[in-house]
Amino acid sequence: MDVNKEKELLQRNRALGPARYQREVLDLYESTRQALAETIFLWSAQTGLPKEPCFALLNFIRSYKQPAPEPDSLPTVDIIPILSIAFLYAIDLSVLHKTDGDVVQRIVPLVMSGSQFLSAMQDELSNAEKIWADKGLKSLILMGWAVTLSTLRMAPQMTPENVVLANPDVVMEEAIQSGVFDYLRQVFLSNDQLYKDVFALRRLHGLITDFISQMPHKVKEMRLRAEETDKTIHAFMHEGLEPPTNLSHHFEHLLLAIARLYSTDPLHLQLSMDYWCSPDIRRGLSFPYRTQPKKEALYSFVLQTCEVLPTTLFVPYATMLAALASSPRGAQQCF
Incomplete structure (x- = not known):
């Protein structure tokens, strides 16, 4: 629903009254548009x-x-982030996975409604003839699809x-080369409403x-490319030359994303604690503790990233570490 187009249509048909009435009608349009987006979001998130x-x-x-904003256009709420999520x-x-990695049977329309849904979705997302208005948004959707394919590969x-x-590796590589992590950090995650x-x-x-x-193999590939980028930058700087502009910065962008x-954690969810799974946590418990494989992988990612850290990754890594340690519990684990 385009609020400005609806306004033009009403004006063309002389269906708008004084300024106060116009504002009430257009506010109604905007609230309806936002309510529809939130309804779709909550529906998808739950079932x-x-x-x-x-x-x-x-x-x-x-x-x-x-x-593009016009001088007489009304400010509207961007519903694309919430619809993308x-x-x-969806x-x-x-x-379908428990926290310990086991597979469970749950009703998920994508895989529980027969093969047509899944195969049609794969054909749709792999169709190069389909034009996307926002290339960054396409890379985000491809990343989500790559993770979905990876989940199915595991089950x-x-x-x-x-x-x-x-x-899934091919799909994820396309998303990476399209700059998905740069899009996340600069555009998508800058929307305050998400938090x-x-x-x-x-x-x-x-x-x-x-x-x-x-x-993890894709993460490792990105890290190796980052090391090559660091070597190239230093080699060019040593010669007094400007480094090439086409170097890979995807791993750096991942850390910054x-x-x-x-x-920021205004809802106090402490989601960043999933990255901390140190032996100290397990030793402090009085009952047998089975570490979740996912948390172990995330903790390994934090530790392995700082091993022989290239100079070009120092600031991004320190920035990521500061964010993961922004809660009292996270800071305790970090230090």
């Missing part, structure tokens, strides 16, 4: 979306482009028969942590 609503949502996200919930399969019994899945919603924060937290824990996500 997932059936096939037709899910594809309708994808088509809307793909074709939506934030209009709604779609990420393709989220992390609910092949959940994949419907006669469905050949794409390689006021529990469902939104948990989905973004799950997306990043699932990527780190399920695709993590820092941006956990830099």
Whole structure:
């Protein structure tokens, strides 16, 4: 629903009265638009979306482009971030895994409604002829899809028969090369409204942590590229030359995206504590403690990242560490 277009239509048909009445009508349009977006978001977050609503949502996200502000246009709430997370919930399969890694049977429309939904979604997201209005948003959706494919790779019994899945590493590489982490840190995570919603924060937290824990080889590849970038920069600086502009900074952007996500915690969810799974925590418990594999992977990521840290990654890593240690418990584990 485009509020400004609705305003033009009403004015053309002389359906708007005085300024006060105009404002009331347009506020009603805007509140309706926002309420619809929140309804879709909450629906998807709790039960997932059936096939037709899910594809309708994808088509809307793909074709939506934030209009340039005009002098007489009304300020509107950007609903794309919340609708994007709604779609990420619709393709989220992390609910099929317990915290200890076991697979559970749950009703998830993407895989429980037959093979047509899953195969159609794969065809839709892999179709290069489909044009996206926002390339950064496309990279985020591809990242979510790559994590979904990785989840299915870990639980092949959940994949419907006669469905050949794409390689999640290839899909994730496309998202990385499209600058997904730079888009996250500079654009998507800069929306303050996201930090006021529990469902939104948990989905973004799950997306990043699932990527780190399920695709450690991609994280390692990004780290190796970052080391090559550091060597190249120093070599060019030694010769008194400007370094190339096409160097890989994806790992640096990943660290800064993590820092941006956990830099503030107004709802006191302490999601960053999932990164701290040190032996001290286990020794302090009086009962047998089985460490969650995902938390172990996240803790290993924090530790291994600082090993032989290139100079170009020092500030991003310190920034990430400060965000992960922003709570009292996190600071205790960090130090």
